[in-house]
Amino acid sequence: MARPRPQRRRSGGGGAPQGRANRHSGPLGQSLARLSEDELYRLVEEIPDILLLILDGVQDPHNLGACLRTADGAGVTAIITPRHQSAPVTETVVRIACGGAENVPVVQVANLARCMERLREDFGIRIVGTSDRATADLYESDLTGPLAFAMGSEEKGIRRLTEENCNELVRIPMLGGVECLNVSNATAVCLFESVRQRTLGE
Template sequence: MTKKGKKGPSVTAKAEDRHWHGKRVKARAAKNASRTGSKTLGPRKPGSSRAGAAQGRAAERSSGATRRPDAPELVHGRNPVLEALREGVPGTTLYYMADSDERVREAIKIAADRGIPLLECGKPELDRLTDRAVHQGLALQVKPYRYAHPDDLLQGTAPLIVALDGVTDARNLGAIVRSASAFGASGILLPERRSAGVNAGAWKTSAGTLANMPVARCTNLTRQLKAYQDAGCFVAGLDAHGGSSIANIPAADGPFVLVVGSEGKGLSRLVTDHCDLLAHIPMFGHAESLNAGVAAGIALYELARQRHT
């Protein structure tokens, strides 16, 4: 959660004093310029609102989190639990069924070495705890996640922050965290409302990288993007009709915020208005769009390439 009145580290120079400030002005002028003719990343064409709502509910049910609000937050399955333990995910209890599988034995050993309580139980109990998910006889109860403050993401002279706008599937959040960790991002920014949070589904998909990737929450995303701009960051949003290709982003080597929207709706209008530039991912096949996790991974790879060449 956010901390009122906290001041985080500044990013060396104000926006207007940085060498790319002129590029930002030009980028803003060209943001809504002519549309590209190639297929690009972006929201699918609007369909039935009922169908979209049904898809959203289905995604939440299959995200890996338990369905009952009073159920514990669990990572389940042999590989996800073992990866989580190896990465130091903060667990409170390891539930296991007696099994000779090597992964189960290793999970028990790691949990015991870390002082995580062990509880042997039968299949009916694990079925109940995981709401009949595929647990393979192993589940890890996870501590409630402690969010960072948005200012904490402004570390170093050239932070790379990933802000999510309307991404409500915890699996997409976990996949984005994993890509952010792989390509050197400083942290993830989430709005407090209408957004996935760090739950068991996110832990599972992140393959343990959430243990080392700070995630911050803000009460107002557009206000926080403005604060990042005032701190010297260049803000670029992924949009199907962005005037620039993700391969040609100005100021990619400086303090940077990449904004990723949902697959269905893309970026909201207010967030779009607060971006310095809108960029697209060129696509040459038959797919009309990419989901948020895949799109963020491609964009982060390209930004990392530009930042390190």
């Protein structure tokens, strides 16, 4: 049985407790999880063995929605995206996410490289990026402990600065004729390999 995700998103009246996601009922008619960058850092301090997802420039709403759904299933605390050149949380995203947008906050940051640097240096988060150029195999990497996966855009993958702020680059081994998976499928493979490793022996 997968370990339960820490309860850190629900908030009562009078505002969200420190380090917890706000819920915002907006024009989408949904109760969407919201989290500021500062609140994200507080959560990182509070939750041991936290699992985060960084999406670098994912602009397709269907892929973002699928990533949200997968992230919710894998117990991800938050998704981090750059404020610009990323898909916003639209009605399409919410529909594809099937509840994930209500449970997993998308944290939009002004400077993704700086955010990643803080996560690594100030909070000890190990960041694992995916790249076709990587020589290390996903299944040979230790994916336990405080961790963030960095996944790139559909066309270009992760950017240079994003790659430079990763502790490790891994590849998903491909055995057939296709060279790579799309970002939502690759995200599912990576997150649930981490879940598998984290729940061994439970």
